[in-house]
Amino acid sequence: MLFSLDHVGYRTPDREILTDISFNVDAGEYITISGPSGSGKSTLLRLLATLLTPTSGQITYHDQPQSSYPKTTYRQAVSYCFQQPSLFGDTVQDNLAFPFELRNQPFDAAKAQAALAQVDLPTSMLTKPITELSGGEKQRVALIRNLLFEPDVILLDEVTTGLDAATKTIVHELIEGLNQKGLTVLAVTHDETEINVAHRLLTITAGRLEAAQ
Template identity: 45%
Template sequence: MDKALPLLDAQDITFSVGDRQLLRPVSLQVTQGDYVLLTGPSGSGKSTFLKILASLITPTSGQILFRNRDITTLKAGSYRQQVSYCFQTPQLFGQSVYDNLALPWQIRRQKPQRETLVAALESVNLSPNMLDKPVEQLSGGEKQRVGLLRNLQFMPDVLLLDEVTSALDDENRLAVLALINRIVAEEKVAVVRISHDVSDIQQAGHVLRLEPPEKESERESA
């Protein structure tokens, strides 16, 4: 991944709470159309690192550049539209699925075409009548897909995905993975995705494995 102009350049990122280190130094560069799989055992800080990249939490040390600019100098709202984070368990808003998919349009003072939203639902095996379904009636897997589609109403430059297929069966998981592959190939969106599934490695162009901080001290004492 040594390309000239990275979209996102994370340099020696760490995170600690008090004296407890939760994330060992991690560096990552992503350019347009990159597909990075973030993996590692529980406690290695994968979700923490992704949230730091999304500017949802502040690293203890290190620097993140977006298009060569320190993200601390950028407006948070604008940055998060370009570097979009999708939670494993998304927080849905409003009353219905429509309210959630329409939200990115409303933020931009636009109104979506119903057919556009229906097509998005169908791309991840959700039926057109799902558009009017109350959010409290959605299953965990349906919430994950709606949350992902909400992030994709306007394509970001970088998409950060925190185990967004964890609640899906095989058929629907494959539909979501096909959508991710398509936006990487056709839209040139850079994707950084957390997954524990070994079969996902072949989908990614690059694999970054994190290790728990304790393992560093274990090696030093060995």
């Protein structure tokens, strides 16, 4: 079992966001999570990413409690990609060099350019200031930032929102391809077509898991 969630709940001091979530994830699965806005989908992904800590229940990863892993190595293996990322630093390169930096490796420009090409971005984008990027371009730079060193799991938080149809297809094909090679995918989405082609669909409504298939 890759992930096992056992009666997981998350609440802020003034609000219950997720209640009693239990399900399992096998390695290599592609899980689609949908539900109304504000139902707690993003919170669920952030709990899996250890960017938030459950206030009740337990999440295990490879049958060990999440808390037993060092946060940094865990997050490099279970990579969370933000909805509407802002990017950091000054240029696209600052963002793509960061994963190398974290692993104490020299920046490999060829690898970064290949990754840009994979999501249909020009290789010249490497030196572009992040302030000149459109929302869709930022989204794709953020995505390949998570994939430069292939993680075990990718957590996608509405990453195709705001992309045009052609770019959406490119991103879908990239993720599908990696999934077939063994990458576990959990993707939050509102997109009807993504929901329709889901391998396994989880629906979260008002903080509760509605239908586990």
